[in-house]
Amino acid sequence: MNKPHVAVIVGSNRRESINRQLAEALVGLIGDRAETSFVRIDDLPMYNPDLEPERPEAVTRFTREVKAADAVLIVMPEHNRSLPAVLKNAIDWGSKPANDNVWSGKLAAITGTSPGAIGTAVGQQHLRQILGILGALVMGGEAYLTYKPDLIEDGRITNEGTRMFLQAYIDKFMGLVAKLSGATQT
Numbered sequence: 001m002n003k004p005h006v007a008v009i010v011g012s013n014r015r016e017s018i019n020r021q022l023a024e025a026l027v028g029l030i031g032d033r034a035e036t037s038f039v040r041i042d043d044l045p046m047y048n049p050d051l052e053p054e055r056p057e058a059v060t061r062f063t064r065e066v067k068a069a070d071a072v073l074i075v076m077p078e079h080n081r082s083l084p085a086v087l088k089n090a091i092d093w094g095s096k097p098a099n100d101n102v103w104s105g106k107l108a109a110i111t112g113t114s115p116g117a118i119g120t121a122v123g124q125q126h127l128r129q130i131l132g133i134l135g136a137l138v139m140g141g142e143a144y145l146t147y148k149p150d151l152i153e154d155g156r157i158t159n160e161g162t163r164m165f166l167q168a169y170i171d172k173f174m175g176l177v178a179k180l181s182g183a184t185q186t
């Protein structure tokens with residue numbers, strides 16, 4: 001049986017994004033249980049209904065890639081206690097037209113990191129609410145991390161306790177991915 005496909009969305013357009021680093025480490029924790037691919041959102045134009053009659057290529061690529069995935073893993077910063085505009089913009093593009101909403105029925109897991117004490121917790125709650133309204137199946141539980149410069153080294157989570165916590169979160173996600181995609185987990 002084919003492996004399930006997990007699309008990874010980094011909610012940041014920053015070149016040195018700490019959330020991209022975290023996402024890359026999480027892909028390592030998924031291992032060979034799924035095909036993974038990063039879905040770009042930084043090249044999407046600002047949502048504008050005027051563009052709908054002829055959607056820009058970046059938008060059709062984005063929706064095609066999300067649709068093709070069995071599940072999405074969203075790794076996000078928090079901006080002003082909410083989700084970054086670049087991520088909300090991607091969510092908006094995917095939500096339209098309403099009869100072709102890419103989030104509907106899509107399994108999703110959310111995590112993220114920031115240097116703040118509550119490491120993206122509030123932003124994640126906002127995203128969870130939005131995705132719920134759009135009909136996504138957002139995995140329960142929470143995983144937010146306070147970023148420290150030594151959190152990730154050579155693509156790996158350095159602290160054993162943090163790594164085990166994230167591994168458990170990813171394992172739970174992969175269990176749901178396998179169940180909902182009908183694939184056998186290896």
Ligand SMILES: Cc1cc2nc3c(=O)[nH]c(=O)nc-3n(C[C@H](O)[C@H](O)[C@H](O)COP(=O)(O)O)c2cc1C
Pocket residue numbers: 012013014016017018019020076077078079080081082113114115116117118119120
């Ligand atoms: C506009 C803006 C708002 C921010 N608001 C928050 C916030 O509410 N909470 C927080 O923990 N960090 C906040 N930060 C700091 C980010 O967590 C930090 O820039 C982090 O590196 C962003 O993640 P990234 O490197 O993946 O883009 C904010 C940063 C920016 C630019």
